[in-house]
């Protein structure tokens with residue numbers, strides 16, 4: 001295989017390896033995407049749980065009010081019985097005052113019980129709103145979860161194919177080229193180890209390369225490295241020149 005072909009294979013290898021890097025990034029984000037949905041669902045469940053607890057507490061308060069109220073009623077009955085057998089006015093007045101006091105207590109308890117009923121109604125409305133919201137969210141959740149899982153499956157399939165293509169390509173390239181490529185790639189944060197040169201400018205570091213190197217490069221006789229960034233470089237016709245060439249060919 002000619003040096004030019006090998007270099008072009010290397011460019012293809014790099015493209016696929018960059019794709020693989022992006023696919024892996026996408027796959028690594030999937031658990032977090034699923035977690036976000038799960039956390040949203042937990043928020044609904046927490047609100048529902050809070051509304052249920054509130055209803056339970058209020059119902060207990062209401063029942064406590066009922067038994068307090070009954071206790072007062074029976075105390076009042078006893079006091080009223082006493083009224084009938086009372087001997088003097090002072091005692092009579094004291095009993096009446098006691099009964100009045102019990103009536104005030106009773107009224108306060110009944111007020112609180114009414115408040116409880118209103119609060120129960122409010123909490124029940126919240127509960128049914130949140131339950132309905134959860135139901136709607138569950139529909140959305142299952143759709144989104146399916147979409148995420150489909151995306152993950154698709155990505156894994158693509159990854160698999162690209163890895164196969166990669167190893168096929170690797171086998172077809174001179175091991176010395178691969179070694180150099182791997183060495184540079186490991187040192188470059190963006191993973192770009194091979195860069196085209198347009199009009200004597202290395203597209204890896206945007207620096208000019210010496211004219212002699214540029215001349216040699218266009219002959220594709222050896223693996224060349226950019227003197228500035230150490231990336232493997234190859235000559236590629238500048239895209240704007242290519243358009244110009246196409247246009248003149250059409251004429």
Ligand SMILES: [Zn+2]
Pocket residue numbers: 202203204205206207226227228229230231
């Ligand atoms: Zn360079």
